[in-house]
Amino acid sequence: MNWGSASEFFAMGGHALYVWGSFGACAVLMIVEPILAARRRTTALDELRREIRARKESNE
Amino acid sequence: MAETGILSALGAVIRRDLLLAMRRKSDVLTTLFFFVIVVSLFPLGIGPEMGMLRQIAPGVLWVAALLASMLSLPRLFAADHADGTLEQMALSAVPLGVLVTGKIVAHWLVSGLPLALLAPVLGLQFDLPADALGVMVLALLIGTPVLSLIGAVGAGLTLGVRGGGVLVSLLVLPLYVPALIFGAGAVESHISGLGATAHLSLLAAFLALAAFFGPWATTVALRIALE
Amino acid sequence: MSNGIINWFKFSSPQTFYPLAGKMIPWFWALTAIFGVAGLTIGFFVAPTDAQQGEGYRIIFVHVPASWMSMFIYLVMAFWAALGLGFNTRLSGMMASALAPTGALMAFLSLWTGALWGKPMWGTWWVWDARLTSELILFFLYLGFIALQSAIDDARRADKAGAVLALVGVINIPIIYFSVKWWNTLHQGASVSLTKSPSMAQTMLWGMLLMALAFWMYSIAVSLTRVRAIILERERHAGWVEELPELKS
Numbered sequence: 437m438n439w440g441s442a443s444e445f446f447a448m449g450g451h452a453l454y455v456w457g458s459f460g461a462c463a464v465l466m467i468v469e470p471i472l473a474a475r476r477r478t479t480a481l482d483e484l485r486r487e488i489r490a491r492k493e494s495n496e
Numbered sequence: 497m498a499e500t501g502i503l504s505a506l507g508a509v510i511r512r513d514l515l516l517a518m519r520r521k522s523d524v525l526t527t528l529f530f531f532v533i534v535v536s537l538f539p540l541g542i543g544p545e546m547g548m549l550r551q552i553a554p555g556v557l558w559v560a561a562l563l564a565s566m567l568s569l570p571r572l573f574a575a576d577h578a579d580g581t582l583e584q585m586a587l588s589a590v591p592l593g594v595l596v597t598g599k600i601v602a603h604w605l606v607s608g609l610p611l612a613l614l615a616p617v618l619g620l621q622f623d624l625p626a627d628a629l630g631v632m633v634l635a636l637l638i639g640t641p642v643l644s645l646i647g648a649v650g651a652g653l654t655l656g657v658r659g660g661g662v663l664v665s666l667l668v669l670p671l672y673v674p675a676l677i678f679g680a681g682a683v684e685s686h687i688s689g690l691g692a693t694a695h696l697s698l699l700a701a702f703l704a705l706a707a708f709f710g711p712w713a714t715t716v717a718l719r720i721a722l723e
Numbered sequence: 724m725s726n727g728i729i730n731w732f733k734f735s736s737p738q739t740f741y742p743l744a745g746k747m748i749p750w751f752w753a754l755t756a757i758f759g760v761a762g763l764t765i766g767f768f769v770a771p772t773d774a775q776q777g778e779g780y781r782i783i784f785v786h787v788p789a790s791w792m793s794m795f796i797y798l799v800m801a802f803w804a805a806l807g808l809g810f811n812t813r814l815s816g817m818m819a820s821a822l823a824p825t826g827a828l829m830a831f832l833s834l835w836t837g838a839l840w841g842k843p844m845w846g847t848w849w850v851w852d853a854r855l856t857s858e859l860i861l862f863f864l865y866l867g868f869i870a871l872q873s874a875i876d877d878a879r880r881a882d883k884a885g886a887v888l889a890l891v892g893v894i895n896i897p898i899i900y901f902s903v904k905w906w907n908t909l910h911q912g913a914s915v916s917l918t919k920s921p922s923m924a925q926t927m928l929w930g931m932l933l934m935a936l937a938f939w940m941y942s943i944a945v946s947l948t949r950v951r952a953i954i955l956e957r958e959r960h961a962g963w964v965e966e967l968p969e970l971k972s
Contacts, residue, residue: 666867
């Protein structure tokens with residue numbers, strides 16, 4: 437075990453800005469990217485639904 | 497028989513492109529003038545201290561050469577594409593790769609060779625010694641064909657694409673890095689007394705590789721653009 | 724004998740790949756979580772403090788995986804590109820365009836964490852180290868690929884043009900790396916080498932490998948998600964898309 441207390445863990449031996457800056461950037465971007473990719477798919481699905489509905493209505 | 501046919505076709509394409517370039521002299525001169533202006537701006541931005549200028553001269557001249565040779569790339573295939581000549585070329589009996597090679601050679605003769613010949617004059621502004629100027633010209637003579645070869649791939653890929661002019665620089669400039677490093681490095685290591693041979697041979701090897709892959713990749717890119 | 728080939732091409736059709744990818748994605752997310760938790764636990768709680776670099780060295784657990792993935796994804800991208808050009812399969816081009824943003828993200832993360840590592844270790848945010856410089860150029864190559872594909876409206880042409888660019892890039896990358904290294908050794912003095920890492924403790928290595936696996940699984944999961952979106956965008960007029968269960972509800 438490297439850390440005596442939680443505050444010691446967050447201080448990272450004085451390198452908190454750099455360590456948490458790196459891990460934080462990775463965490464944020466690696467959460468945002470999948471959300472964007474998933475949203476791109478739902479948008480495509482929405483558009484397809486709209487298209488299909490429009491086609492059905494024009495057929496009727 | 498077939499070989500002479502290919503060679504004469506190559507010669508015909510080069511002659512034709514050179515003739516067209518001579519008719520539009522302003523295009524050629526613009527490239528050269530751009531080169532001169534960019535190089536001359538650096539001392540104004542950095543200061544007239546000769547020791548410093550001598551040190552940055554190889555890099556400045558090379559970066560300016562990269563940018564200048566980029567200027568004429570969008571025009572490399574655009575006119576032929578617009579008037580349908582390119583499609584004729586793709587359909588002709590001569591392999592498209594040969595005709596593309598001819599166009600690349602012509603592009604170098606019009607935009608690369610003049611830069612190499614003009615470089616010593618600009619090098620004098622930066623107080624480069626005479627032998628370093630010689631190395632500079634030699635490096636540019638080996639290096640500028642690489643710029644035309646790689647640039648042609650970018651020009652083929654962006655043919656008829658919106659924003660093609662800016663896009664081509666985004667695609668091509670990172671690929672120019674080895675030419676820049678070996679080219680500018682040749683002059684630097686000559687000045688520092690290490691000799692330029694190693695750099696120049698690496699640059700020549702890069703040229704050989706580019707000459708092998710460049711026309712082929714450009715042909716593929718053009719066929720994609722023509723589909 | 725021909726069976727294997729038929730199966731191979733069956734999976735290369737978007738129609739069969741779309742549901743298959745959908746089934747695989749949760750598994751890759753699970754693997755990402757498992758490897759990530761294990762890697763972070765080792766990285767923060769098991770791996771000892773570095774004698775020279777203190778706690779700052781822990782950046783290695785994201786920096787190195789991001790750098791590895793940024794290079795590996797470019798290779799995979801070029802592989803799909805070559806396949807697409809050679810066999811004219813539709814899926815290959817879609818895979819290449821799905822991978823590019825993730826690769827660019829990895830290159831960006833590698834640069835970002837490299838800068839944050841450099842500041843406490845060398846006192847500057849940026850050094851013109853051979854690896855950092857090559858990583859920067861790799862990032863530019865990704866951006867060029869994405870810019871080229873987004874500038875071309877016709878999807879098939881975008882795939883093929885991107886493929887040519889990726890292949891030219893993959894031939895060029897070793898030369899770029901070599902030239903940058905050469906340039907770097909010529910201009911010693913200004914450079915600080917990353918290669919002289921102190922002998923790494925066994926646990927540090929394990930943490931790094933687990934994190935690299937987590938990044939790898941992440942990249943697969945996210946690019947599969949994206950390729951599903953791309954399939955839907957491109958195949959919108961194909962009959963099978965309308966039969967999708969997602970659209971019935």
